[in-house]
Amino acid sequence: MSDPTYIIGIDLGTTNSVVAYTEARIDEGEEPNIQIFKVPQLVGPGSIADRDMLPSFVLLPGPHDVPQGALALPWNTRSAMAVGEFARDRGAEIPQRLIASTKSWLCHTGVDRNKPILPWESPSDGQKLSPVEASAAILQHIKDSWNHVMAQNDDQLLFENQEVFLTVPASFDVVARNLTVQAAEMAGFPQVTLLEEPQAAFYAWIDTTKERWRKKVRVGDLILVVDVGGGTSDFSLIKVSEVDGELALERIAVGEHLLVGGDNMDLTMAYSVAARLAAQGRKLNPYEMRGLCHGCRQAKEYLFNNREAMSYPVTILGRGRSLIGGTLKVELARAEVEQVLTNGFFPECDSQVRPQQQRRTGMREMGLSYTSDPAITHHLAQFLNQQRTADGNGETGPARPTAVLFNGGVMKAQTLRDRVLDVLSSWVPVDETAGVREIVSRDFDLAVARGAVYYGLARRGTGIRIRGGLAKTYYIGVEAALPAVPGMPVPIKALCVAPFGLEEGTEAVVPDKEFGLVVGEPVKFDFLGSSTRRHDYIGMVVDDWEGEIEQITTVEAHLEGEMGTVIPVTLEIKVTEVGVLELWCVSQQDDRRFKLEFSVREKDIYDNGY
Numbered sequence: 001m002s003d004p005t006y007i008i009g010i011d012l013g014t015t016n017s018v019v020a021y022t023e024a025r026i027d028e029g030e031e032p033n034i035q036i037f038k039v040p041q042l043v044g045p046g047s048i049a050d051r052d053m054l055p056s057f058v059l060l061p062g063p064h065d066v067p068q069g070a071l072a073l074p075w076n077t078r079s080a081m082a083v084g085e086f087a088r089d090r091g092a093e094i095p096q097r098l099i100a101s102t103k104s105w106l107c108h109t110g111v112d113r114n115k116p117i118l119p120w121e122s123p124s125d126g127q128k129l130s131p132v133e134a135s136a137a138i139l140q141h142i143k144d145s146w147n148h149v150m151a152q153n154d155d156q157l158l159f160e161n162q163e164v165f166l167t168v169p170a171s172f173d174v175v176a177r178n179l180t181v182q183a184a185e186m187a188g189f190p191q192v193t194l195l196e197e198p199q200a201a202f203y204a205w206i207d208t209t210k211e212r213w214r215k216k217v218r219v220g221d222l223i224l225v226v227d228v229g230g231g232t233s234d235f236s237l238i239k240v241s242e243v244d245g246e247l248a249l250e251r252i253a254v255g256e257h258l259l260v261g262g263d264n265m266d267l268t269m270a271y272s273v274a275a276r277l278a279a280q281g282r283k284l285n286p287y288e289m290r291g292l293c294h295g296c297r298q299a300k301e302y303l304f305n306n307r308e309a310m311s312y313p314v315t316i317l318g319r320g321r322s323l324i325g326g327t328l329k330v331e332l333a334r335a336e337v338e339q340v341l342t343n344g345f346f347p348e349c350d351s352q353v354r355p356q357q358q359r360r361t362g363m364r365e366m367g368l369s370y371t372s373d374p375a376i377t378h379h380l381a382q383f384l385n386q387q388r389t390a391d392g393n394g395e396t397g398p399a400r401p402t403a404v405l406f407n408g409g410v411m412k413a414q415t416l417r418d419r420v421l422d423v424l425s426s427w428v429p430v431d432e433t434a435g436v437r438e439i440v441s442r443d444f445d446l447a448v449a450r451g452a453v454y455y456g457l458a459r460r461g462t463g464i465r466i467r468g469g470l471a472k473t474y475y476i477g478v479e480a481a482l483p484a485v486p487g488m489p490v491p492i493k494a495l496c497v498a499p500f501g502l503e504e505g506t507e508a509v510v511p512d513k514e515f516g517l518v519v520g521e522p523v524k525f526d527f528l529g530s531s532t533r534r535h536d537y538i539g540m541v542v543d544d545w546e547g548e549i550e551q552i553t554t555v556e557a558h559l560e561g562e563m564g565t566v567i568p569v570t571l572e573i574k575v576t577e578v579g580v581l582e583l584w585c586v587s588q589q590d591d592r593r594f595k596l597e598f599s600v601r602e603k604d605i606y607d608n609g610y
Contacts (some may be wrong), residue, residue, distance in 0.1 A: 004163040005156055006248055008037075009452025010142060011133065011167050011197070012180070014103045014230030015262055015297075015409060016053040019142055020449035024163060024277045026462055034207060034453045036446055039082030040145045041280075045070035051085060053445060056136050056230075057194070058099040059087035060119065060127040065094055075148045080127070083141040092294035092319050096122045096287070101263050104136065104231035105131035106175035106183070107169075114179075118336065135183035143187055162189050165452040168578060170196040170227075170234045173255035174599045177578055193456075194578045198236035199226035199251060200451030201407035201441070206464055207454040208442045213464075214247050217403065223439065226420060229408040230262040233376055236365065236385045237399060238466060244582065251468040253387045253399070254579070258379055260371040262297070262410050268374075269296035272340055273330055282328070292316050299332040300341075304412045310334050316324035337365075338415045346377050347418040351398060351427035353381050367554040377423050384427075394476065400428060405439040459505070469501035470600055473533050474581060475542070475549060477526030478515065490499050492526060494542040494549050497573050498581055498600075510539040510571040517569045517585050519561025527552045527598055552598075559594050567592075575600070588600070 004024045011018040019037040026032055038050035045067050059082040061071070082090070091098025095287045099118045108131070111117055116128035129137065143159045151157040153381050166189075168180055169404040177194055184192045202225055217223065221240040227233070235255035242250050270293040274284050284292060295314035302312045316328040355373035373379070387399035401424060406417050417438065441447055457463045497510070514603040530549040536542070542549065561567065572584040585594040 004120065004161060006162045006454050007165070007456035008146075008159070008162050008169070009165045009200070009449045009454075009456065010139070011200070011446075011448035011452065012103065013056055014101055015056060015231075015301075016445065017138055017142065018446050019058050019146070020446070020453045021162075022453050022457065024456075024460070024461075026457070027337055031210070032207070032454070032457050032462060034450050036449070037146065037149075039084070039139070039142065039153045040074065040149065042071065042073070042082050042086035043084075044086055046072060047086075048074065049085075054138070054142065055088040056100075056102055057088040057091055058083050058102070058118075058134050059091050059097060060099065060105070060129070061090075061094070061097050062126055064098055067088065073144075075144045081137065083138055084273050088294075088570065092291060092298065094121075095290035095294060097126060098294075099129060099134045101231050102131060102134040103169075104263065106135055106179055107172055107232075107257065107259070109175070114470065129157075129482070132179050132183045132186065135180065136186035137190065137198075139184055139187035150196035154572055160188065162190070163456055164190055164192045164340060165195050165456050166192045167195050167197045167200050167448050167452050168237055169232045169257070170198050170254045170578075171232065173257065174580055174597055175419075177580065178597075190408050194576060195452050195455055196234075196236070196254070196255075196578055197229075197306060197448050198227045198234050198407065199468075200448045200455060201225060201227060202236075202249075202405060202466065203442055203454040203463075204443075204447035204451035205405055205439060205449060217247065219247065221400060221402045223403045223405060224384075224424070225405045225407065226411065227407040228261050228376065228410040230410075231259065232261050233258040233379065235380060237401070245548065248318050249464065251466050255379070255383045258371050258376075260345075260374050260376060260379075261408070262300070264371075264374050265300060265345060265410065266293050268299040268340060268344055269300065269332065269337060272336070273332065275330070277330070288316050288328075296332065300337060301338055301409065303332075303334050304409065307414075326472050338413065341413070341420050342415055345374055346416055346423070347375050348419075348426070349375070349377050349381060352385070353378050354593065355382060355412055355545075357380050377420070377447075379461075380423075381427075398427070403437050403438055403439050406441060407444055407447055409445055409610045465587060468504040468579075470498055470504075470575065471481060471500070472496040472529040472531050472600070473500045474598070474600065475528040475530070475545075476596075477528060477551075477581065478541070481595045491543075494528050494545040496536040496540040496542070497537055497571065497583055499537055502575055504575050504579060505577050507572070507574045508538050510573065513539055514570055514588065515585075516566040517559070517587075518564075518566055519559040519594075520563035520565050524554050524556050525596060526554050555596075557596075561592075568596070 005290055006021045007024050009020045019032055019036055022032050022034045036052050039054040040048055040050050041054055043049040071082050073079050113131040116130050118129050118134055146159040168177055192312040217240045219240055219242045223238040225236040236251055239252050240252045299312040299314050303309055311331050311333045314330050314332055355378045385398045411417055421436055454463055458465045475496050477492040478495045480491040480493055528549050529552045568588040569585040574582040579600050581598045581600050583596040
């Protein structure tokens with residue numbers, strides 16, 4: 001790819017997707033100007049408008065669900081689906097035709113994410129997409145709309161020729177990240193770089209405060225990023241330290257995957273309204289409940305975005321022409337929404353509390369597998385207890401954040417932010433007078449996309465980088481080339497492939513070494529790690545490693561090739577921005593490359609050779 005004109009950042013959100021961009025080449029002394037790309041989209045039948053956000057909804061209408069020609073786009077007059085605002089709004093009326101929460105499905109391990117299963121529980125006569133295809137449809141709309149608006153007749157400005165950064169939840173596992181990349185490739189994206197959403201939110205804060213950020217934090221600060229979006233909740237810890245007299249930022253911890261967010265809140269409000277109607281003798285059927293859930297989402301978003309509004313009307317469409325199948329209207333009051341969501345999802349609790357583990361029913365539906373305990377403060381307590389730190393007396397205890405940066409549409413509600421700050425402050429020992437402060441964010445909806453662009457600039461030397469070096473030294477087992485000895489296994493040497501402190505985003509090559517890779521038959525790979533050997537370097541071979549290096553896991557693989565063949569390979573290493581150690585075995589005979597992936601934040605290894 002030629003030198004790009006623009007750096008593009010994309011927040012592929014559960015509820016809304018956002019695109020930001022800036023010029024890739026910035027003159028010395030010039031401030032970057034990160035802008036939001038207003039995405040053209042259907043806002044009504046046949047009506048196109050530009051919006052800051054693209055709602056992450058895909059509508060697959062039946063033959064009589066929309067007027068003929070209503071889905072035409074400037075770049076695709078024969079479109080059979082809708083993405084964005086019209087898809088969301090019309091889909092609330094025909095929820096059986098609407099794909100929502102695509103990102104949550106993308107990380108759902110209980111289903112085949114490459115199989116056409118969405119909309120879930122939709123009629124068998126309708127069109128369906130896989131979670132990967134649905135994600136690709138959203139990304140395809142972004143790419144096509146960019147080319148329609150920005151490229152015109154200039155190929156250099158085509159989306160395909162720009163540098164693209166795509167954000168994912170910090171808690172996404174390796175498979176979900178790979179499926180995100182697969183969706184991007186399906187949409188015709190250029191090579192994309194993944195970035196964690198909480199880090200992107202922090203980068204956006206740095207960009208908006210410019211050099212003032214150094215006055216808003218201090219050495220020793222432990223900043224908690226609380227990112228609660230439509231489908232997931234993410235926690236990250238960023239430490240402020242001093243290096244050569246300058247403030248430095250280091251991401252030191254990432255929370256587990258939590259499938260709890262705005263979707264859960266919408267469902268909670270829907271059940272609350274349904275219970276109110278049931279008490280009045282009106283019981284809703286499953287179809288009406290789906291429509292009510294979408295209506296509660298609209299109410300929540302409106303009330304969060306409009307502080308002066310005290311209520312919002314919700315319309316529930318019934319089926320049929322009878323009175324029972326008619327339309328219902330209910331009013332959702334702000335006080336009711338805030339009380340239900342605050343006490344249900346952010347309850348006051350002790351710092352030692354743990355998420356409640358409910359006994360699971362042996363048989364369950366194959367829908368989204370939500371977190372069993374929706375209390376986000378419970379999960380937050382567990383996260384901080386897992387990151388134990390030493391105090392001034394050498395005693396260890398839960399990590400104690402001194403500041404919080406909030407992100408995600410849910411956290412726009414001041415009531416919810418105040419509750420989190422109050423709970424965190426209650427966990428601080430009474431002899432510590434300073435409470436937990438909020439680092440004020442300018443925007444909860446657009447920050448992640450802006451931060452992704454800022455990160456792209458920082459990689460080019462324009463901006464501050466958040467360090468995230470490896471907490472261990474990592475190795476792969478290499479079989480020694482020695483004669484077989486009766487009764488003794490062949491010795492395994494430890495080859496260092498990623499030293500302690502290696503920055504995420506780094507690429508390297510094992511220098512001046514070739515190895516033999518066995519293909520065409522089942523083989524195993526041993527991945528090893530050490531918390532004590534902090535001075536080993538890439539390519540260093542440790543013969544006697546017992547006691548200092550421990551085995552992390554073993555993976556079995558079958559790499560394509562002629563059975564029993566050993567091919568000479570060199571090794572290339574990359575630690576990605578989302579904590580994945582990629583080990584590439586590059587054939588010295590042809591153009592084949594075999595990849596092993598290991599998440600340095602999880603106990604999982606994945607392989608795929610090609």
